[in-house]
Amino acid sequence: MTKITVLGATGFAGGHIAAEAASRGHELTLVSRSAPQDAPAGARVIQGSVLDADVLAQAIDGADVVVGALSPRGDMEGKVADAYADVAARLAPGTRFIIVGGFGSLKDEAGDRIVETAAFAPEYKPESLELFSAFERVSATDVDWTYVSPAGTFGGYVPDQTRRGEYRTGGDAAFYDADGQSVISGPDFGLAIVDEIEAGAHVREHISFAY
Template identity: 85%
Template sequence: MTKITVLGATGFAGSHIAAEAASRGHEVTLLSRSTPQDPPAGARVIQGSVLDGDVLSQALDGAEVVVGALSPRGDMEGEVADAYADIAARLAGTPTRFIIVGGFGSLKNEAGERIVETEAFAPEYKPEAQELFAAYERVSATDVDWTYVSPAGTFGSFVPDQTRRGEYRTGGEEAFFDADGNSVISGPDFALAVVDEIEADAHVRKHVSFAY
């Protein structure tokens, strides 16, 4: 059993990761600005913001793994990179792992360019993607045992099929696609991949990606 704190635990990625971790017997702490509607049984729930130092300290206390699943939206717009840098500073010198759920835009294309920096990337999503990549740059420069995880290009609550297939593929920081040229993964299978990573401790200080 691992003590896992999930930040942004009511969001799409965070809620799936928390549920998967709890189902596998891990001790889960949820931190979110809003109250979880259906938290996993036995989970410790903390309502508040990561921008509140006292709340954050409470959420991090005793954690063996911290999963950052924050979205740079609303009052977190422009705040995520700073928040993650603060968390990394708090975890410095400890064995606690820090897993950050980033974005597809942080990956590289075949030419070695960051996808978010290309003209093909949708302009309306660039601010969020750039914020998440900034978080990667800042945390990866620390000595914390970080892992930065990028989901597939098609990932989120807008995807109709959220089936848990029980499968996924793991890549590095270059985007990869299936035989039909698609990059997709469901919330449950992304969570499966993240919790597998927590248990295997396989990609410390690396940028990885999960897709079908």
């Protein structure tokens, strides 16, 4: 059993990661500004902002793995990179830090960062750049980090959230299925993250999950 803290536990990614981890018997601490409506049984719930030093200290104390699933929106706009840098500075030696990033942090076939290309939707650019900034700052530390980019089509807006029980793992370059799509459901992304927590196969790497 691993002690896992999920920051942003009421969000789309954080909620699915928490559900998958709970189903495997891991010890959970869930942190969010709003109280989770469907927190797994037995989970420790901390309601508050990770920008509050006392909340953050309580949340990561004793954790084996901290998962950052914060969204750079609302009152967290422009603050996620700072928050994650603070987490990294506070972690005890040997504690893993897994950050859920964005698709835009990946590279295209030309080796260009997708968020910096004309093909990337401008309305999502600030969020993607904020998450990539988090990657740059945390990866420069000596923390055992893993930065994970989900598929390009990922989120609560996707109608099909079937748990297939499968996924593929890539590096920091985007990859696609036979139909040229980059997709993964919330449940299968949660599956992939918890598999990585248990296996520890990609420490200090930027990886991606998609079908």
